[in-house]
Amino acid sequence: MNMIEITDLHKAFGGQPVLRGVQLAVARGQMLVVLGRSGSGKSVLLKCLVGLIAPDRGSIKIDGEEVVGLPAGRLNALRRRIGYVFQNAALYDSMTVEENLAFHLDRQAALPAAERRRIVLEKLRFVGMAEAWNKYPAELSGGMQKRVGLARALVLSPEIVLYDEPITGLDPMTAAEIDELAIRLNRETGVTSIAITHSLESARRTADVIAVLSEGRIVASGTFRELRDCAHPFVQQYFAHALTG
Amino acid sequence: MKRFFENIARFILFCGRFFGCLWRTREDWRETLRQMYEIGAKSILLVGVAGLAIGMVLAMQTSSTLARFGGQSLLPSMIAVAVLREIGPMITALVVAGRVGAGIGAELGAMRVTEQIDAMEVAALDPFRYLVATRLLATVLMLPLLTVYANALALFGGFLAMRVEESISLKLYFDSAIRFLDFRTVLPALAKTAVFGFLIGAIATFLGYHTSGGTHGVGRSAMLAVVLASLLIIVADVILVKLTLIFFG
Numbered sequence: 001m002n003m004i005e006i007t008d009l010h011k012a013f014g015g016q017p018v019l020r021g022v023q024l025a026v027a028r029g030q031m032l033v034v035l036g037r038s039g040s041g042k043s044v045l046l047k048c049l050v051g052l053i054a055p056d057r058g059s060i061k062i063d064g065e066e067v068v069g070l071p072a073g074r075l076n077a078l079r080r081r082i083g084y085v086f087q088n089a090a091l092y093d094s095m096t097v098e099e100n101l102a103f104h105l106d107r108q109a110a111l112p113a114a115e116r117r118r119i120v121l122e123k124l125r126f127v128g129m130a131e132a133w134n135k136y137p138a139e140l141s142g143g144m145q146k147r148v149g150l151a152r153a154l155v156l157s158p159e160i161v162l163y164d165e166p167i168t169g170l171d172p173m174t175a176a177e178i179d180e181l182a183i184r185l186n187r188e189t190g191v192t193s194i195a196i197t198h199s200l201e202s203a204r205r206t207a208d209v210i211a212v213l214s215e216g217r218i219v220a221s222g223t224f225r226e227l228r229d230c231a232h233p234f235v236q237q238y239f240a241h242a243l244t245g
Numbered sequence: 246m247k248r249f250f251e252n253i254a255r256f257i258l259f260c261g262r263f264f265g266c267l268w269r270t271r272e273d274w275r276e277t278l279r280q281m282y283e284i285g286a287k288s289i290l291l292v293g294v295a296g297l298a299i300g301m302v303l304a305m306q307t308s309s310t311l312a313r314f315g316g317q318s319l320l321p322s323m324i325a326v327a328v329l330r331e332i333g334p335m336i337t338a339l340v341v342a343g344r345v346g347a348g349i350g351a352e353l354g355a356m357r358v359t360e361q362i363d364a365m366e367v368a369a370l371d372p373f374r375y376l377v378a379t380r381l382l383a384t385v386l387m388l389p390l391l392t393v394y395a396n397a398l399a400l401f402g403g404f405l406a407m408r409v410e411e412s413i414s415l416k417l418y419f420d421s422a423i424r425f426l427d428f429r430t431v432l433p434a435l436a437k438t439a440v441f442g443f444l445i446g447a448i449a450t451f452l453g454y455h456t457s458g459g460t461h462g463v464g465r466s467a468m469l470a471v472v473l474a475s476l477l478i479i480v481a482d483v484i485l486v487k488l489t490l491i492f493f494g
Contacts, residue, residue: 050367076369084367090360104368156368 003028003192009058020216031186033203034196036213042196051075083153087165089145091137098133101155123151143174163195179205200242259451270378280383284345295340296395300402324403325422330434333396338441342474346449350470353453354463381446388442433489441478448474
């Protein structure tokens with residue numbers, strides 16, 4: 001059974017269509033990467049999944065539960081099962097790294113302080129940021145902020161992790177490290193993941209399946225090798241541009 | 246025009262949502278206290294200086310006029326009535342609207358454009374309760390306290406200005422100042438500062454929470470928070486004074 005199923009999803013802003021009938025299915029434990037050009041609606045798709053943006057039409061099912069039109073209480077219950085890694089980390093800048101993670105824990109479960117700290121440090125260790133527990137986001141580099149953003153997304157041990165352009169703005173080495181973390185997380189915990197990116201290299205490294213979004217539709221999907229040999233003109237063009245640099 | 250009325254409707258719903266979650270805000274008492282400190286304690290200097298200056302200026306400007314009619318002994322009472330009924334609440338509200346309104350509008354606006362509010366939402370937290378309700382409640386609670394403080398300093402400022410001109414003891418000044426005061430004079434004026442606090446908090450959080458358009462939007466939210474809050478305070482004051490006169494004479 002698929003963990004996530006998106007059927008005929010439409011969304012327009014001010015009469016300008018962004019998503020025009022997206023069809024997508026993600027199997028449990030799978031790492032799916034949605035590839036597309038900037039402004040192709042990738043972030044909108046991800047935000048529709050967690051109910052931050054309401055689609056105009058279509059269906060999104062997560063573990064069999066329809067997300068579109070879900071009442072606030074049940075939507076929040078569903079959101080607790082999802083970790084969301086933001087493009088620019090979106091760390092709370094008035095809080096330290098530890099407080100960023102503890103804040104999410106505190107408000108979901110009444111835990112003793114020692115247990116809360118153990119969980120926070122465990123997640124920070126996973127992303128290699130345990131030493132930065134007392135730093136403020138402004139004191140961290142972009143790559144470090146992304147790591148902390150990932151740790152915060154994991155603090156409630158989600159079943160699904162969504163990555164919004166996880167490597168945008170990072171140098172190639174840091175980008176590869178973030179990709180490695182996503183792969184490790186997927187393998188070690190079996191979470192279902194969707195990452196959106198415009199980087200073919202990142203998609204090649206991390207994805208079980210790649211879906212290509214163009215003009216509001218998924219125009220092709222498959223493994224990296226399958227897509228490399230795909231006849232769709234946009235996919236060919238995308239690969240040609242990316243592989244020739 | 247349609248957009249204007251849409252925004253008014255959204256603002257009313259926003260305020261309704263605040264009252265709806267007010268009881269649950271007790272779970273965020275720590276954040277509410279922090280906001281009370283940010284709004285109250287950090288405004289003390291500005292509000293204090295404004296209060297002291299107003300009292301001094303009021304005494305200096307009116308003493309010669311009163312002296313011309315032989316009514317200089319009424320100066321403390323005049324200062325007390327003017328400050329406690331009108332000038333103290335109004336000056337405090339306008340000063341807080343400038344300092345706190347801009348601060349809240351910019352802070353929440355920046356959190357919105359950097360997706361920090363979205364991050365709370367997708368984590369199934371309640372950003373409205375944590376960010377909006379706590380700030381709004383803190384503004385409502387702190388404005389009356391700041392007004393009492395500004396009033397006290399304005400009265401003291403009046404005393405200092407009088408003391409330069411003539412030899413008057415502090416005891417005599419305050420005895421004279423409170424001669425025409427009663428609870429019907431003081432309490433409605435103090436109560437209206439809670440309304441001013443609500444207007445400042447509601448407008449600033451509303452604009453900040455719904456910021457769009459990047460850093461330009463943040464600046465716009467901060468600026469509009471000050472302008473609209475100041476404007477509404479002045480309009481509300483006219484209505485509240487009229488209501489006070491109807492109900493308390």
